[in-house]
Amino acid sequence: MISRRIFAGLCAGLPLVAAASRGTAQPAGYGTQKVVYHINESGGDENRAYRGALQNVQNHINAVGAEAIEVQVVMHGNGLGLLQAALEDTGLQTVVGGLKSQGVRFVVCNNTLAGRDIDYSSDLYDVWEDDIVPSGVAELSKLQMAGFTYIKP
Template sequence: MKYIIALVSAAVLAVLAVTASAQDTERYGKQKVVYHINYDGGTESKAYKGAMRNIQNHINAVGAENLDVKVVLHGNGLGLLMAAKDDSTLQTVVGSLKGQNVGFQVCNNTLKGRKISYSDDLYDVWEEDIVPSGVAELSRLQQMGYTYIKP
């Protein structure tokens, strides 16, 4: 009898968990979001890690399948991917987010102006990740219906 009660309780909890998850999906629906990073991450890249946590929390709440996320980096924001070259925690976080289809877009104006090599100085950046202008890209994405977030 105790075994049956335990099984029924487990089944009820599983149904409640699925229902709660479905309600979150219904609550938030599909979203397109652009996160704007153009600031210095501070000592030990705390601000960068906080921004990455915000993005992961957003994914957790809405579901990766319901979310189209872009991260636009320009100016001091490129420090995130510079710091990730030597910070295994940031590498793991950036890699995990990319694995959930988060796109990281890097400003070419900043690369040129600061003489930064995307292949040598930044973590996991490819030619297709480069956009002509970070601020122009933010405007373009907002015109396409992306919600602007500055963590």
């Protein structure tokens, strides 16, 4: 059986290959960016909202260039459903792994884990201890104070 981390690593290059095959060029004028994407709602039918949010992240990276952007995705409340759904959804696994391979950090709220009795190691896809922050909302504020642009997809 293949582990989640190995699977994510194998799938990691897929978005990069797709972007390269389209011949996309980095537009001038965007500069270096730091952004935080806030996910705290449910994914809806077939996880469409999660897929849409992750596509926004990929589109942002494609526009600015992976080397010129720092991205964090902060999840709390119903937003943890993204990584719960990814346990069974190989499409979401591929997208999450691809974004991670481009340097995107996925951050999980410990308050939500504790309040909903969620075990990050078995109930969420590819989450490690260093991905957990004490409070998702406090992390959003901290990142904004550090110069990250807030985006709510």
